[in-house]
Amino acid sequence: QVQLVESGGGLVQAGGSLRLSCAASGRTIYTYAMGWFRQVPGKEREFVAAISWNSASTYYADSVKGRFTISRDNAKNTVYLQMNSLKPADTAVYYCARRTGRNSYSSREYDYWGQGTQVTVSS
Numbered sequence: 444q445v446q447l448v449e450s451g452g453g454l455v456q457a458g459g460s461l462r463l464s465c466a467a468s469g470r471t472i473y474t475y476a477m478g479w480f481r482q483v484p485g486k487e488r489e490f491v492a493a494i495s496w497n498s499a500s501t502y503y504a505d506s507v508k509g510r511f512t513i514s515r516d517n518a519k520n521t522v523y524l525q526m527n528s529l530k531p532a533d534t535a536v537y538y539c540a541r542r543t544g545r546n547s548y549s550s551r552e553y554d555y556w557g558q559g560t561q562v563t564v565s566s
Contacts, residue, residue: 450463451464462525472522533564
């Protein structure tokens with residue numbers, strides 16, 4: 444069993460920055476790729492970013508490329524999402540998840556999910 448807890452969300456003005464954290468407990472995540480998704484009410488969960496177990500590979504949605512950076516610290520069992528140049532369109536609940544499948548972009552490839560953290564970007 445893995446518990447994932449996201450933190451770092453909040454209210455920020457457009458152009459600002461936030462750093463989300465995802466702390467894992469229960470079992471280690473260091474042998475797994477990890478991902479971040481986001482969701483707004485009435486829409487499907489959307490892929491944001493993913494990182495391989497050893498940080499050698501990262502993947503980003505086109506909408507966040509160049510603005511967001513995913514990273515991880517396996518010693519701390521934690522994954523991060525640095526979000527810069529935030530836009531109102533980035534407003535969503537952000538979730539981290541552990542990937543067990545091969546496709547980083549599909550939520551079906553992830554098994555354990557956190558409870559989410561709200562990010563609100565005002566214009």
